[in-house]
Amino acid sequence: MQNFFQVISVQEFIHKLKEFSPVDTEELPLDQAFGRVLAQDIVARENLPLVHRSCMDGYALMARDTFGASESNPAYLEVIGEVHIEKIPDFALEPGQCARIVTGGTLPERADSVIMVEHTQDLGAGTIEIRKSVAPHENVMLKGEDFRVHDLALSSGIFINFKQVGILAALGVANVQVYQRVKVGIISTGDELVPVHKVPAPGQVRDVNSYTLAELVNKAGGKFKLYGIVQDKLGAITAALETALQENDVVLISGGSSIGIRDLTVQSLESIQGVEILAHGVAISPGKPTILARKENKAIWGLPGQVASAQIVMLVLVLPFLTHLAGKKNSFDEKDKVFVQAELARNIASKYGREDYVRVRLEDSGGKLKAIPIMGKSGLLKTIVQADGLLKIPDNLEGLEKGTEVKVWKV
Amino acid sequence: MQNFFQVISVQEFIHKLKEFSPVDTEELPLDQAFGRVLAQDIVARENLPLVHRSCMDGYALMARDTFGASESNPAYLEVIGEVHIEKIPDFALEPGQCARIVTGGTLPERADSVIMVEHTQDLGAGTIEIRKSVAPHENVMLKGEDFRVHDLALSSGIFINFKQVGILAALGVANVQVYQRVKVGIISTGDELVPVHKVPAPGQVRDVNSYTLAELVNKAGGKFKLYGIVQDKLGAITAALETALQENDVVLISGGSSIGIRDLTVQSLESIQGVEILAHGVAISPGKPTILARKENKAIWGLPGQVASAQIVMLVLVLPFLTHLAGKKNSFDEKDKVFVQAELARNIASKYGREDYVRVRLEDSGGKLKAIPIMGKSGLLKTIVQADGLLKIPDNLEGLEKGTEVKVWKV
Numbered sequence: 001m002q003n004f005f006q007v008i009s010v011q012e013f014i015h016k017l018k019e020f021s022p023v024d025t026e027e028l029p030l031d032q033a034f035g036r037v038l039a040q041d042i043v044a045r046e047n048l049p050l051v052h053r054s055c056m057d058g059y060a061l062m063a064r065d066t067f068g069a070s071e072s073n074p075a076y077l078e079v080i081g082e083v084h085i086e087k088i089p090d091f092a093l094e095p096g097q098c099a100r101i102v103t104g105g106t107l108p109e110r111a112d113s114v115i116m117v118e119h120t121q122d123l124g125a126g127t128i129e130i131r132k133s134v135a136p137h138e139n140v141m142l143k144g145e146d147f148r149v150h151d152l153a154l155s156s157g158i159f160i161n162f163k164q165v166g167i168l169a170a171l172g173v174a175n176v177q178v179y180q181r182v183k184v185g186i187i188s189t190g191d192e193l194v195p196v197h198k199v200p201a202p203g204q205v206r207d208v209n210s211y212t213l214a215e216l217v218n219k220a221g222g223k224f225k226l227y228g229i230v231q232d233k234l235g236a237i238t239a240a241l242e243t244a245l246q247e248n249d250v251v252l253i254s255g256g257s258s259i260g261i262r263d264l265t266v267q268s269l270e271s272i273q274g275v276e277i278l279a280h281g282v283a284i285s286p287g288k289p290t291i292l293a294r295k296e297n298k299a300i301w302g303l304p305g306q307v308a309s310a311q312i313v314m315l316v317l318v319l320p321f322l323t324h325l326a327g328k329k330n331s332f333d334e335k336d337k338v339f340v341q342a343e344l345a346r347n348i349a350s351k352y353g354r355e356d357y358v359r360v361r362l363e364d365s366g367g368k369l370k371a372i373p374i375m376g377k378s379g380l381l382k383t384i385v386q387a388d389g390l391l392k393i394p395d396n397l398e399g400l401e402k403g404t405e406v407k408v409w410k411v
Numbered sequence: 412m413q414n415f416f417q418v419i420s421v422q423e424f425i426h427k428l429k430e431f432s433p434v435d436t437e438e439l440p441l442d443q444a445f446g447r448v449l450a451q452d453i454v455a456r457e458n459l460p461l462v463h464r465s466c467m468d469g470y471a472l473m474a475r476d477t478f479g480a481s482e483s484n485p486a487y488l489e490v491i492g493e494v495h496i497e498k499i500p501d502f503a504l505e506p507g508q509c510a511r512i513v514t515g516g517t518l519p520e521r522a523d524s525v526i527m528v529e530h531t532q533d534l535g536a537g538t539i540e541i542r543k544s545v546a547p548h549e550n551v552m553l554k555g556e557d558f559r560v561h562d563l564a565l566s567s568g569i570f571i572n573f574k575q576v577g578i579l580a581a582l583g584v585a586n587v588q589v590y591q592r593v594k595v596g597i598i599s600t601g602d603e604l605v606p607v608h609k610v611p612a613p614g615q616v617r618d619v620n621s622y623t624l625a626e627l628v629n630k631a632g633g634k635f636k637l638y639g640i641v642q643d644k645l646g647a648i649t650a651a652l653e654t655a656l657q658e659n660d661v662v663l664i665s666g667g668s669s670i671g672i673r674d675l676t677v678q679s680l681e682s683i684q685g686v687e688i689l690a691h692g693v694a695i696s697p698g699k700p701t702i703l704a705r706k707e708n709k710a711i712w713g714l715p716g717q718v719a720s721a722q723i724v725m726l727v728l729v730l731p732f733l734t735h736l737a738g739k740k741n742s743f744d745e746k747d748k749v750f751v752q753a754e755l756a757r758n759i760a761s762k763y764g765r766e767d768y769v770r771v772r773l774e775d776s777g778g779k780l781k782a783i784p785i786m787g788k789s790g791l792l793k794t795i796v797q798a799d800g801l802l803k804i805p806d807n808l809e810g811l812e813k814g815t816e817v818k819v820w821k822v
Binding site: 030031046051053086103105106139160163164165167168171173190191195196200202207208211212215226306338377378380 | 445499515610613795
């Protein structure tokens with residue numbers, strides 16, 4: 001089959017990515033589910049709190065007994081008991097009565113509020129002075145105020161971080177259904193490549209992509225496996241792809257920045273049964289020669305060999321895709337990205353119809369952030385470390401002018 | 412020994428934290444060192460690139476042969492060979508000559524620049540037309556342009572992420588010296604607590620802190636171990652602390668929001684040989700009753716029992732401390748935190764001399780972000796999930812007025 005280099009827009013590309021389904025789910029103990037994506041809706045099986053609980057150390061009372069009380073006109077209440085934290089009080093209040101209570105303690109029957117100990121004075125002989133009026137429900141977490149029984153507490157498709165963990169623990173979700181970690185196989189091609197531990201001869205370079213791609217996969221929560229360097233030969237590439245496809249949900253093959261090798265990757269994908277090529281080029285720079293293919297629900301990405309270009313494709317397209325496979329809803333939204341506002345320090349030209357990503361440094365210039373495009377040659381690694389973030393020039397612009405207010409994506 | 416509740420400022424508290432030393436180091440294969448802190452300076456052992464390499468597919472040539480060339484006035488050069496990527500060319504150029512070259516290819520002797528294939532026309536019979544003049548070094552990564560042999564490429568004390576990984580791989584650092592993961596033991600106290608898998612009786616609540624603290628430790632790169640719920644008894648707390656201290660670099664014990672239990676933690680720390688109490692209260696809200704102690708280079712933190720308060724202390728103090736122990740330089744700087752600019756939607760009162768942290772929601776109001784303080788009761792978990800970030804009110808202010816431009820810390 002003849003392949004034409006058909007470049008599609010980023011939007012079309014993402015549309016194809018969204019057609020992949022999330023990976024399978026598994027049940028894990030809560031303390032092993034951190035950072036995973038929730039694969040079940042969490043419905044409260046009981047009220048949270050179970051009972052009316054005090055938010056403060058003080059006295060549980062009936063609010064109306066304190067109405068009008070102040071420093072100059074205190075009220076006086078009879079202390080009829082003390083509430084320990086772990087026990088339900090076995091007494092009820094009558095008007096004019098109160099009970100000592102600790103933070104977290106359960107309110108005695110008919111108590112509707114708590115006064116902080118700071119606003120009272122113990123007069124001894126079972127009487128306290130109340131120097132402030134309290135409102136009903138003041139300093140009390142009401143039964144079911146967090147969640148009522150049958151409330152939907154958390155929806156599937158969100159990351160489990162400390163905030164969600166708190167709710168899961170409080171609701172007794174000791175084991176939780178989550179999406180599995182996405183397994184990603186990483187292959188490098190290029191006859192000029194040598195493994196990291198080897199000293200390259202002139203004309204050779206070490207395999208950098210295997211490691212930088214792996215680090216990005218790892219940070220995105222995926223589980224990477226390195227398949228090392230494969231020779232630029234159809235048979236070798238096909239064999240490596242087949243093995244990696246069997247063992248992973250996603251395969252990243254980088255290299256082939258020159259047209260001949262890119263064709264090899266495409267040819268080898270075409271030779272594997274069931275593989276369909278979805279895109280052969282995307283309107284993004286750097287990263288245009290990216291290849292996307294699928295076999296059933298498994299994705300194969302052909303990434304540029306150049307380190308800086310491969311990283312842009314990873315950040316802009318592959319990582320949101322891995323998050324999508326990991327079950328997260330709305331993974332392609334910009335909402336979760338971190339942006340900082342800055343003023344562009346220089347004109348940047350761009351090509352209409354193409355999304356450009358420019359590495360920028362951020363510099364504080366009199367309290368105002370400046371975004372300074374890093375102009376180094378595209379093959380240098382130094383420029384990657386110098387960058388504080390990326391500036392996107394949308395496909396409907398032909399560049400950005402110096403002085404424009406821009407949003408820099410911190411990566 | 413009598414303990415007075417001596418509250419110190421956040422600044423003094425951080426000063427004490429900085430006196431702890433980073434944990435030990437270990438050597439790891441590069442693909443296991445992701446997210447760790449580099450514990451060695453990385454000096455280039457060779458030039459990177461090793462030779463002059465082309466950044467483009469095109470023709471290697473001598474720039475002066477193209478001076479003045481343009482669409483209307485092209486230059487003509489003789490093609491004397493082709494540079495394959497992995498081999499050093501065995502020929503040199505003479506004036507008027509060029510050689511076909513691929514991206515990454517090594518320049519032949521006397522070539523000083525590369526013209527992109529797009530700006531040439533192959534006329535056949537070994538001649539190409541040059542339609543643009545190129546500058547010396549154009550489209551060439553010069554030998555040593557990234558790093559020269561003996562250059563300091565990376566300094567110790569920084570996180571290893573994809574940017575650093577690229578340089579480590581390119582320089583052949585197959586095994587790298589990094590700081591170990593910080594081991595953190597987590598203990599919960601409180602007679603009202605039951606384990607997550609149990610159904611609480613009225614008056615009881617599930618142990619939430621163990622899990623939310625663990626998630627935060629995990630995200631910060633630490634290695635947590637849960638010691639479960641310990642009874643509010645001196646002997647039980649002391650035994651748990653001693654075991655956890657033996658097995659970890661840091662121990663977090665939460666609970667004891669009431670004064671009696673806080674005293675128990677302090678008493679039990681005082682009963683362990685070699686333990687020194689460094690702080691007993693910090694001028695922060697919530698989180699004031701935080702305890703800090705040390706035994707040799709191990710730290711013990713007494714955290715509030717209330718989930719929302721314990722989280723604030725974790726985010727503001729414990730996590731930067733764990734990063735500091737993990738070897739990262741300048742861990743207490745605000746530089747690595749993510750802030751967004753917003754307009755405060757409501758007055759907030761605060762106490763002079765105390766750092767206040769207020770949970771806020773961010774709302775887009777006509778293209779402008781509003782920070783809306785979340786006013787829920789302090790014991791609720793729902794308010795934690797609703798928050799987009801924290802707003803710090805510095806200790807030298809008595810509050811912030813509605814309409815103030817504020818920096819919201821996204822957590």
